[in-house]
Amino acid sequence: MSSINDTVEEINSKIDDVKFDLEVMGVGPEDQPGQVVGVLAEFESPAALMKAAAKVRDGGYKFYDCHSPFPIHGMDQAMGLKPSVLGIFVFIAGTIGCIGGMALQWWANAYQYKMMISGKPLFSFPAFVPVTFEITILFSALTAVFGMFHLNRLPRLHHPVFYSENFKGASDDKFFVSIEAIDNLFDANRTWELLERIGGKNIEFLVAKK
Amino acid sequence: MSAKANHEIDPFDPPLVEGGHSFGEITEKVCSVVEKKPGKEPIYWWLLLPIGFTGVGALHIFLGWLFWEGTGTWGLQNQAYWGWAIVNFVFWVGIGHAGTLISAILYLFRQNWRTGINRFAEAMTIFAVCCAAIFPGVHIGRPWLPYWLLPLPNQMGMWPNFRSPLLWDVFAVSTYFTVSCLFWYVGLIPDLATVRDRAKNKIRRYAYTALSMGWRGGNRQWQHYEKAYCILAGVATPLVLSVHTIVSFDFAVSIVPGWHTTIFPPYFVAGAVFSGFAMVLTLSIPARHMYHMQDLITMRHLENMAKILLLTGMLVGYAYGCEFFIAWYSGVLYEQAIFILRASGPYAWAYWTMVACNVLSPQIFWFKKARRNEFVLFTVSIFVNIGMWFERFVITITSLSNDYMPSSWEYYSPTLIDIGTFIASFGVFIFLFLLFLRFLPMIAIAEVKAIMPEADPHHHAGHGKDDH
Numbered sequence: 001m002s003s004i005n006d007t008v009e010e011i012n013s014k015i016d017d018v019k020f021d022l023e024v025m026g027v028g029p030e031d032q033p034g035q036v037v038g039v040l041a042e043f044e045s046p047a048a049l050m051k052a053a054a055k056v057r058d059g060g061y062k063f064y065d066c067h068s069p070f071p072i073h074g075m076d077q078a079m080g081l082k083p084s085v086l087g088i089f090v091f092i093a094g095t096i097g098c099i100g101g102m103a104l105q106w107w108a109n110a111y112q113y114k115m116m117i118s119g120k121p122l123f124s125f126p127a128f129v130p131v132t133f134e135i136t137i138l139f140s141a142l143t144a145v146f147g148m149f150h151l152n153r154l155p156r157l158h159h160p161v162f163y164s165e166n167f168k169g170a171s172d173d174k175f176f177v178s179i180e181a182i183d184n185l186f187d188a189n190r191t192w193e194l195l196e197r198i199g200g201k202n203i204e205f206l207v208a209k210k
Numbered sequence: 211m212s213a214k215a216n217h218e219i220d221p222f223d224p225p226l227v228e229g230g231h232s233f234g235e236i237t238e239k240v241c242s243v244v245e246k247k248p249g250k251e252p253i254y255w256w257l258l259l260p261i262g263f264t265g266v267g268a269l270h271i272f273l274g275w276l277f278w279e280g281t282g283t284w285g286l287q288n289q290a291y292w293g294w295a296i297v298n299f300v301f302w303v304g305i306g307h308a309g310t311l312i313s314a315i316l317y318l319f320r321q322n323w324r325t326g327i328n329r330f331a332e333a334m335t336i337f338a339v340c341c342a343a344i345f346p347g348v349h350i351g352r353p354w355l356p357y358w359l360l361p362l363p364n365q366m367g368m369w370p371n372f373r374s375p376l377l378w379d380v381f382a383v384s385t386y387f388t389v390s391c392l393f394w395y396v397g398l399i400p401d402l403a404t405v406r407d408r409a410k411n412k413i414r415r416y417a418y419t420a421l422s423m424g425w426r427g428g429n430r431q432w433q434h435y436e437k438a439y440c441i442l443a444g445v446a447t448p449l450v451l452s453v454h455t456i457v458s459f460d461f462a463v464s465i466v467p468g469w470h471t472t473i474f475p476p477y478f479v480a481g482a483v484f485s486g487f488a489m490v491l492t493l494s495i496p497a498r499h500m501y502h503m504q505d506l507i508t509m510r511h512l513e514n515m516a517k518i519l520l521l522t523g524m525l526v527g528y529a530y531g532c533e534f535f536i537a538w539y540s541g542v543l544y545e546q547a548i549f550i551l552r553a554s555g556p557y558a559w560a561y562w563t564m565v566a567c568n569v570l571s572p573q574i575f576w577f578k579k580a581r582r583n584e585f586v587l588f589t590v591s592i593f594v595n596i597g598m599w600f601e602r603f604v605i606t607i608t609s610l611s612n613d614y615m616p617s618s619w620e621y622y623s624p625t626l627i628d629i630g631t632f633i634a635s636f637g638v639f640i641f642l643f644l645l646f647l648r649f650l651p652m653i654a655i656a657e658v659k660a661i662m663p664e665a666d667p668h669h670h671a672g673h674g675k676d677d678h
Contacts (some may be wrong), residue, residue: 047667053429065428068406069233070660071436072667075429104361109371117373127373130456134381137449139390141442145396148216148438152431155423162426168407170427171400173233178428 016062016184031208037160038180039191040167046072048199049175053078053200056177061191063183066159067170089147090140095141101132104108160206178206219534226323226661229505233659240401241408243501251648252500257642265637269344272631277353285624290610294628295345298558298635300457300602301485303383304478306390307450309335310411313393314446317439323514325657326507329401330497330646331490332394337642338489339387341635343374344386346379375459389449393442396435399425399654413497426568454482461605468609471536477529482603484522484568487515488594495588497647509582519594523572526601530565538588542612552608556621560600561608567597 029035043049046068053066057080066075076083109115110122120127150157161167161178170176179191179198188205196202227236276283280505286293308324309331316324350356359380362371370377402422425431458478461469491512498507537549552561571593574580581587646652663669 032327046665047669050667065426065430066232067427068429068432069400069427070665071235072429072634072665073433074667076433076544079429081430084434086434086437090441105372107362109372113363113368115369115371117371120373124373130375130378130452130459131372131381133452134378134385134449134456137445137452138385138388140445141392141449144438144441144445145392148396148434149423154425154431155420157419157424159424159426161428162424171364171404171407171425172237176342 012184013062028203030102033208035208036181036188036205037163037208038178038186038206039179039188039195040161040164040176040206041195041203042166042169042202043175043177043200048176049177049194050075050078051199052177052195052198056194059194060180060185061183063180063186065178067167067176069171069173084151086147086151090143093133093143093147094136094140098132098134100139103146104132106134106142160208162205163206163209166202166204169193181206214603224508224510225663226326226508226510227506227658233662233664236658237404237408237655239503240651240655241405243647244405244649244651245408245410245414249417254496254500255644255647257512258640261433262639262641262644265634265639268630269634269638272627273344273348275627276348276631277631278620280351281351283625283627285622285628287611287620287622289613289618289620290607290622292606292610293594293622294603294624294632295349296550297599298462298632299342299345299349299601300478300606301599302338302345302635303386303457304482304485304598304602305340305481305489306335306342306386306486307454308490309333309338310386310390310393310446310450311483311486312490313397314443314450314455317404317443318447322661323511325654325661326511327490327494327515329394329650330398330493330652330656330658331486332390333643333646333650334486334489334493335390336387336394337639337646338486339383339390339641341639342384343387343633344638375456375463379458379460382453382667384452386449389442389446393446396439396442397654397657398421398650399435400427401651401654403427404655405651432656451479454478461609466546466613467542468533468537468552468605471533473529473532473536477533478524480522480529481524481598484519484526485594485598487518487522488598489575490593491515491519491587492590492595493586493643497652501647501652503653506658512584512587513578513581515592516575516587517591519572520575523568523594527569530569548609548612551612552604555608555612557604557608560604564597564600564604567593568601571585571597623651 040053043052044072049066050072053075056064057078059075066072068075099102105128106123114122116122160180161170161176167176177195179186179195181188185191192203192205233241271275284293284295309328312331313328313335347356350359358364359368359377361370361372368550399422402418403425406415406418406422409418455475455478458474462471462474464470494507495512531628534549537545540546552558571590574586574590607622612619658666
């Protein structure tokens with residue numbers, strides 16, 4: 001029995017992923033002006049935000065986020081997020097850079113145009129290390145940054161939370177939980193009540209504007 | 211923990227943000243500088259701007275003359291093929307290193323005090339590398355063939371020689387510049403979002419919206435962001451060590467007496483950090499007064515930097531001594547001769563300027579009073595900047611102008627074009643730095659907030675309450 005449940009859960013989470021990506025790419029239905037696209041609640045401190053995060057997670061929501069002006073330690077566990085996969089991207093890119101850098105130098109100086117310099121072997125491994133190293137670092141750093149942009153779906157100038165005027169404080173000194181309407185569990189009243197129950201202040205619907 | 215929560219000052223760990231500011235006040239303090247109406251900048255900003263701008267203009271004139279006339283306009287001669295251009299290149303690249311040290315290495319060691327100064331140390335890095343890149347860029351003799359530096363085959367199907375340290379240098383410096391820019395920009399994103407959210411006028415809102423790319427400060431973003439930042443710090447750390455190592459290979463891999471030594475890589479890296487921290491002090495002391503940032507760039511920051519100057523100053527002092535020892539111990543006549551000439555020959559004045567500035571002047575930082583006196587800090591930082599330029603001058607010029615054959619020895623003197631280009635490069639540096647102070651948050655707002663005790667989710671807001 002449990003295996004069927006697992007399968008269903010897996011399919012559901014895949015559907016969520018696809019939904020998320022479509023929304024990001026702007027493929028999904030556009031927000032109509034006046035449509036409720038989410039709920040936003042303010043919390044007064046990092047500690048309060050962290051407690052709220054755990055409760056929203058336990059409520060079963062998936063399309064929610066906790067906004068703060070700085071990263072809060074322990075929030076990943078409170079939200080139940082899996083560790084970032086960025087490290088794997090960077091490792092792969094670094095390996096490609098390393099092998100590619102060495103191969104480039106071998107191709108250029110030892111194979112394609114054999115260049116004899118001061119009697120050194122054509123494939124002079126030690127002399128090729130510095131450039132190989134630099135290319136490894138370059139590939140890793142570029143992947144770390146652009147991989148991060150990809151995982152965060154940036155640049156994305158349009159998002160439900162930006163409909164709120166109060167949300168401007170999220171980059172200053174305010175702490176928010178937002179729950180988006182595309183979530184399966186989203187119900188305007190019940191979601192509002194949940195946020196109220198867990199101590200949210202200044203709760204507001206995120207209403208699409210023109 | 212409880213001492214921090216109750217705002218008692220721990221003498222061994224004083225607060226990194228003074229004045230008991232809230233998160234909102236920090237935002238206001240840093241962002242208000244960027245948001246001033248044009249014309250409301252501090253008076254010193256307006257006094258320095260024309261100097262910087264003149265430098266930018268003068269650089270164009272000097273380089274234009276160089277391209278018109280050729281490298282003969284410089285003081286280069288038959289022995290000294292590398293003159294001020296290389297000295298200036300190493301000087302500027304070295305200055306950059308402190309920025310990366312602060313942003314990457316101190317991050318990995320969890321030195322929280324870095325947050326007050328990292329943003330502008332990183333800016334300094336980028337602008338210093340820009341200035342550095344000018345010199346080898348215009349030194350190539352045939353300036354219409356710069357692509358020969360790139361890994362591309364030329365019209366004969368021939369590739370650059372990858373065994374040459376000069377090509378390693380191209381890779382090292384360009385990678386360093388790219389990674390420094392990426393690191394800086396990633397750090398800026400949350401702060402650009404802060405400026406965006408406070409923007410009152412349309413142009414500013416559009417500009418900072420585009421620059422911050424729609425940052426929402428959600429934890430799903432912070433999670434990947436922090437990972438990326440950590441990885442960048444992890445790759446920038448070996449990178450910064452490799453860059454000056456490779457710069458030192460430009461010298462050490464050749465067989466010129468005085469250059470061909472294995473101590474060069476660590477010696478150059480220590481010197482780079484030394485000169486870079488001196489430059490951070492030179493910039494941060496006036497900047498904290500100009501913009502009233504004394505609560506964020508505190509005496510503790512300055513004192514820590516003074517300690518690093520003392521340490522790295524003694525490291526370069528050790529290297530100077532070690533070079534003499536190895537020259538004697540090697541038993542090589544030329545090696546010994548060049549070092550005797552350095553200390554007593556025609557360039558002895560430069561050598562002893564270097565020793566006085568780099569080894570002697572930081573010794574005053576053994577005294578706590580000196581480490582906490584801005585006037586002393588600023589003066590010593592200027593001495594160190596001068597001394598470190600002379601270090602590169604001594605290394606480059608003494609070894610080249612006195613080669614194996616005494617009949618070809620000649621005293622090297624720079625031309626006005628040499629001197630002018632170098633001074634103009636300071637103008638470029640100042641100009642870029644002033645623009646940075648005006649348009650970007652000079653202190654990493656999000657990072658400063660994150661190290662305040664209130665940012666800890668286990669921090670208890672109640673003053674005087676018992677903390678467990």
